[in-house]
Structure formats: C-alpha cells, structure tokens
Amino acid sequence: MILFEGVSKVYADSQTALSQVDFHLKQKEMAFLTGHSGSGKSTLLKLVSLMERPTTGRIILNGNDISHLKGNDIPYLRRHIGMIFQDHRLLMNRTVLENVGLPLLIEGYNRHEIKKRSLAALDKVGLTGKGNSFPINLSGGEQQRVGIARAIINKPPLLLADEPTGNLDPKLSVEILNLFESLNQSGMSVLIATHDLGLIAKMRYRTLTLREGEMIDDGLLGGRNEY
C-alpha cells in the first residue's frame, strides 16, 4: 500500500524532518506511527498525502511512484486517501451531513446518492440522527466521528489519522480506535500517528517509531495483526 524508500524531508529552513526513512505498509494492514513531538510523524503523513514533497527518496502508493506527481493530479490522489486530523477540520458553517458528503460532492455524485451514503457513513460511526446538526453543537468525540465518516465515505483503500485521539478522553479514544480497527477489518489500510503509548499498548498492533526524523523501531507490540 505505502512504500517509503530512503525518504528524507528537509524544510526550507534547513530543518531535517525525516531522514532516510524506509518502511512498507501492506494492503489491509493497520499500524501505529509514534514518537515524540517533532519526531516527524506528521511530516510522514503529509508526504503520503502530498501536502509535502520528499527532498530525496521515493514514495510508492498502491504501486505508483507519487514522489513527483503533477500538482494537478494531487486532488485525485487525495480522493483515494481518507485523512483524519486531531482538530477534525470540519466546515463549521455546514451541517454534519454536508461535511460528510463533501468528498462525494467533489467527485460528482448526485445529491440522492450523496445523502444516502452520508447517512450510511454516519450510521457506521454511530452518529445516526445527527445529520442536520452543525459541528459546533457536537462534542469533541462526535466531531471526530464526523471527520472519520467524511474520511471513509468514498471507501478509500488507505486511512491516515494524525493524532485522532489527541483531544479525547481515554474512553472515547478507545472507542475511536475500535472504529479504526473495524474499518481495517473491512479492508482498509490504516496508519495512525499518535504519541499515546498507553493506547498503542492496549491495541497491540505494529508500531513504527520515529525519533528526530529517523525510523528507530518497527515492531509488533501485539498479536492481533498478522504482520
């Protein structure tokens, strides 16, 4: 699914965010990406979604080298990746249903199909009946679920989550991670960046550890995943 080959990222201010990173996330695999703040977790996710370009190395996504993908093609690439953020990144002036249906609207689906699939996605994340609410009226956990529903609505093969439980209490965090687990079991590859080692320990999945931009560990903390 994702293959990093000697990927480095040096920002314009000469700060090295990633250094010679190699890893391979297989299809239908779920893994955690961990490390302290500034270790390069977010940069790695940004490189996969081409919010940033690698300085050196190659990034292969689904068999295609995306390192030098043309700018005009990036939106189409992002349609194959579901992205979830710590701050949810919802449009506060649109309803939950409109937020969730956004990827389908962009892809050109008709209104009826968008509504049908948005309701189904909301149902999947446990937000049935919240479609007409505005995000501002939802709790942090519910907002995060809206973000997840938006990320999975067009059934992307890959799900990237950047600190998805960062603003949630432990109980909600486990619920959200259980949701990721069920999505992974339905066939999506999932890569979750988090610094919550307690949570990682509970879930027991493959964990990629970054420190100062270098991949220092790639290990299996539990036995649920076959990797």
Added chain:
Amino acid sequence: MSTSPRKHKKSSAVSPRISKVSYFGRIKASIVQHVQQLSSSFFELWRTPVATLMTILVLGIALSLPTVFHVMYKNMERVTGQWDSASEVSLFLKKGISEERIQVLINKLGLYENIETVTYISNHQALQEFKDISGFSKALDHLDENPLPAVLVVAPVKSARNAAGSKLLVAKLEREQDIDLVRVDIEWIEKLQAIFYLVVDMVIGIAALLLLSVLLIVSNTIRLNILNQRAEIEVLKLVGATNRFIQLPYIYIGAWYGFLGGVIAWFFSLILVFWLHASVLSLTSIYQVEFEIMSLTFNESIVLVITGAVLGFVASFISVKQYLVQIEPK
C-alpha cells in the same frame, strides 16, 4: 518488505484520475453543480448584507458614471444632429425687388453645386411669423409698412456644412446684387463641436478608469473572501477538491457583484434622466426646439448589466488565479 523499483509505475504513466463516477455522470453533475453554485453564491452574498450592499453600491456608482456619460453623449449627438439646420445660410434680399427677380434668383441659386435647397420666405410671411413669436402682434399692426425684408434660406450640401465650405459659399452669394446681407452661424457651432469632442475624449478616459476601478474593487473583495475562508479552502483541498471546484463559487460571486452593480447603474441612470427631463424641457422650449432626453434602450440596458457581470467575472477570475492557487493545506 523491499520492493524492486522497476515494479513501480511512474506517476506520469499512471494518473490517479480514476473516478468511480461515469463520464456522463460527471458531466451531468458538473452542470448541476454550476447551476447550484450560481444560485448558492447569490444567497452567499446576503449572508453579509451590509458589506454586500456597500460593495454593490460602490460598483453601481462606478458603473453609473460611464453609463450617464453614454446617455449624455447619445443625447448630445442627437442635439448636434439638429445643428445641421444652423449651417443654413440666410440671405436677406434688398427691399423692393419684384417677385419675378426673386424667382430668377431662386432658380439661379438652385443651380449652385454646393446648395441643396433654397426656401423662400416672403416679407409678409416673415412679418406674420415675427408676430406669432414675439407677441407684439397689435403693435406691429400699427406700422405703415412691413419693415422686414424677404429672405431666402439656403441649405448647403452636406460636404459644404463646415466653416471652409460656408466661407466659400458666402463669398459667392455676396457677389449676387439682389442680396443685401448674407448671414451664417457655422463658426460657433464648430467651436462648440470641438469642445464637445474634447469632452467626449476626456469622458472616455474617465470611463475607462472607472471600469478599471470596478475590476479592482471586485478583485479585492474576492481576495478578502478567499483569505477569510482560507481554512475552508484547505479542508476542501484535503478531501480532494480541485482548484477548479473551489474557485467556482468565488467566480460566480464576482459575477453577481458585477451584475448587481450593473443593475444599480441602470437604476441610477434612469433616475438621472427623470431628474433632467423637466430641466431639458424648459430649456428646449425657450429655443423652440422639440427635444426629449433619451434614456438607455432595452438593448443598452442589457449590455450594461452583462458588462458588469463580465467585469465581475474577469476580476474574480484574476483574484482566484492569483490567491487560491497559493493556498495549500498545512
């Protein structure tokens, strides 16, 4: 874990532009999207009614000035068209000339190449006309004899309706022995026309600047909209929206601004014409000229609002191309 690089396809060879929606489905959705964006962008304007009204009024004023100039120019042109009669030459004949001699003179003048028509006004007709106009009818009745001479009104051919042509004609006519006085008023008209054309040139320059200001106002308004909605644009880009998809509402908002500005300009020009109507009527009655000020025609009104919409469209397009492309999700 390791995968040979040769196995991987280059991005140029395989594009991620694979859609789950059929080609015709996307075209249909695109048309629907345009219609929806067109209407939703109109309603979007009224989410901030005061700011929108201010912008539209400024645009309306900026567009109404060239419109008013156009209305004035159109009417002035009609007035100058009527000035052709002022290039007529009045020939005051010597007193006591017989009707036969006058007829001979008329026939002779009719043969001049630079004369189009000759109209004879007898001294009786002239007196009657003077009585009607002046209101001194009773006083004039007490005169022993008619003091007015007979007049021939000569209309030069079109090519001779200018200062040089008139001078040539006057010189020729002055040589006729039955003519007492030759009178022509062409020079002041030419001076007035020269001033008029100078004003027209200045007005065109001012109108061009005002149209440029419309472009700048809309462009800046859209720029501010884009900057205010930066977070929303970033989200849209993150979930796979193309620049084309994101820019559509902004372009339509710009077009709406221009369109509504055009409507305001049309309304302002109507008010102005209505306001000037009474003054023009009283002025023209003094000169005994029948002249009614003309407003914008239906076609001109359509051109005005379309021009506004096109200016708004172009301005927002420029703004969107300049600022929206620069916004990338962080």
